[in-house]
Amino acid sequence: MPRFPAVPVSTETMWTIQLLALGVLVAAVPSEDKKLSDKANALADRSATLAFNLYHTMAKDKNMENILVSPVVVASSLGLVSLGGKAATASQAKAVLSADKLNDDYVHSGLSELLNEVSNSTARNVTWKIGNRLYGPSSISFADDFVKNSKKHYNYEHSKINFRDKRSALKSINEWASQTTNGKLPEVTKDVEKTDGALIVNAMFFKPHWDERFHHTMVDNRGFMVTRSFTVGVPMMHRTGLYNYFDDETEKLQIVEMPLAHKLSSMIFIMPNHVEPLERVEKLLTREQLKMWISKLKKRSVAISLPKVSLEVSHDLQKHLADLGLTEAIDKNKADLSKISGKKDLYLSNVFHAAALEWDTEGNPFDADIYGREEMRNPRLFYADHPFIFLIKDNKTNSILFIGRLDQLQSASQQTLDGK
Ligand SMILES: *[C@@H]1O[C@H](CO)[C@@H](O)[C@H](O)[C@H]1NC(C)=O
Ligand SMILES: *[C@@H]1O[C@H](CO)[C@@H](O)[C@H](O)[C@H]1NC(C)=O
Numbered sequence: 106m107p108r109f110p111a112v113p114v115s116t117e118t119m120w121t122i123q124l125l126a127l128g129v130l131v132a133a134v135p136s137e138d139k140k141l142s143d144k145a146n147a148l149a150d151r152s153a154t155l156a157f158n159l160y161h162t163m164a165k166d167k168n169m170e171n172i173l174v175s176p177v178v179v180a181s182s183l184g185l186v187s188l189g190g191k192a193a194t195a196s197q198a199k200a201v202l203s204a205d206k207l208n209d210d211y212v213h214s215g216l217s218e219l220l221n222e223v224s225n226s227t228a229r230n231v232t233w234k235i236g237n238r239l240y241g242p243s244s245i246s247f248a249d250d251f252v253k254n255s256k257k258h259y260n261y262e263h264s265k266i267n268f269r270d271k272r273s274a275l276k277s278i279n280e281w282a283s284q285t286t287n288g289k290l291p292e293v294t295k296d297v298e299k300t301d302g303a304l305i306v307n308a309m310f311f312k313p314h315w316d317e318r319f320h321h322t323m324v325d326n327r328g329f330m331v332t333r334s335f336t337v338g339v340p341m342m343h344r345t346g347l348y349n350y351f352d353d354e355t356e357k358l359q360i361v362e363m364p365l366a367h368k369l370s371s372m373i374f375i376m377p378n379h380v381e382p383l384e385r386v387e388k389l390l391t392r393e394q395l396k397m398w399i400s401k402l403k404k405r406s407v408a409i410s411l412p413k414v415s416l417e418v419s420h421d422l423q424k425h426l427a428d429l430g431l432t433e434a435i436d437k438n439k440a441d442l443s444k445i446s447g448k449k450d451l452y453l454s455n456v457f458h459a460a461a462l463e464w465d466t467e468g469n470p471f472d473a474d475i476y477g478r479e480e481m482r483n484p485r486l487f488y489a490d491h492p493f494i495f496l497i498k499d500n501k502t503n504s505i506l507f508i509g510r511l512d513q514l515q516s517a518s519q520q521t522l523d524g525k
């Protein structure tokens with residue numbers, strides 16, 4: 106793992122010194138080329154490690170079906186816990202993020218910069234709506250400092266909630282989530298078991314805008330094989346183009362990378378050649394392995410078929426984060442979240458992390474002339490009609506914006522069967 110100097114040297118400062126020494130005059134750097142600070146890079150690196158740790162913990166859960174998590178958003182929730190916590194409650198949150206050696210301000214401002222960078226819809230030409238809210242029991246009074254800093258660094262809102270009327274409490278959480286995501290995520294949860302603590306809620310909607318769009322008429326109904334003996338009907342979109350591709354013959358799987366607009370990020374699909382439980386491929390999935398696969402990708406003509414669906418997944422990450430070491434914050438007797446309320450009277454009862462990811466045909470126009478070219482002949486087939494793993498990787502920060510798996514499709518297909 107790369108090490109970071111205790112006192113980071115700003116790369117910008119170094120540039121300035123070098124340029125002055127050369128006597129060069131530079132024009133202002135356009136904002137998209139703006140370098141990230143060392144802090145943001147360090148936290149991007151930590152969040153990528155978290156992505157794999159969290160995925161594996163979740164995949165171990167036998168009841169888990171589809172997975173959809175945003176590691177950078179989970180990282181910011183851990184930042185929030187360390188902001189509101191003291192002693193072990195705070196240090197464990199940093200440790201889960203492998204940031205225990207970094208000082209608090211470094212962590213908070215690094216995460217904040219990272220999150221602003223990767224979620225900037227304008228600069229990135231993707232739609233990513235993120236709502237973050239901390240709910241506390243109605244008896245709580247939030248400390249001003251905490252409210253200010255959690256808003257500033259992590260874009261968190263704060264709200265009190267009264268679970269004595271559980272139905273209306275749930276309704277208000279779900280309504281907020283729906284509103285935050287323009288209706289794309291109508292429900293975060295059907296129930297809350299422990300109603301005496303603080304709840305973290307992330308509600309998100311992500312829609313990739315492909316660097317090269319699919320043709321909206323190239324969509325038809327096909328079968329998605331959930332297992333070898335169970336197929337569901339699903340709309341699929343198809344296109345052939347030049348993509349980074351690797352056929353791992355040894356591991357019997359295919360990898361394809363599809364750039365999102367402006368090529369600032371891309372979606373990477375990892376799919377076994379045949380229908381099988383994802384467990385085998387998941388065992389291979391490490392950060393090092395992904396790096397190795399990426400190094401083997403070669404641009405070639407690929408005929409891609411993807412389900413055109415909206416994947417809505419909601420997780421309660423509390424127990425998974427506990428598996429990774431966040432044990433104090435969630436323990437009623439041990440938690441010290443006294444920087445949230447000024448009193449040691451709060452613990453973290455739920456960490457709801459819910460997202461809707463919409464795979465659609467939309468993207469930027471492309472040069473249709475390539476279809477006449479020699480290199481477009483004999484495309485490899487990437488036909489995603491059975492469970493696969495996917496990641497949305499940021500090209501600039503190397504962070505992982507989402508990691509997940511598509512394992513089950515019944516409900517998704519019902520919702521989006523071409524609007525019928
Ligand atoms: C998002 O990016 C645009 C264009 O690069 C920039 O003008 C804007 O200030 C950024 N917004 C935020 C909130 O950083
Ligand atoms: C992406 O860019 C295209 C073309 O400039 C534009 O039509 C579209 O609205 C943009 N989408 C987002 C989410 O920024």
Ligand SMILES: *[C@@H]1O[C@H](CO)[C@@H](O)[C@H](O)[C@H]1NC(C)=O
Nearest residue numbers: 362364365368369370371500
């Ligand atoms: C990542 O960014 C570089 C530099 O802008 C670009 O050349 C490359 O194609 C991008 N990669 C992907 C997968 O979009």
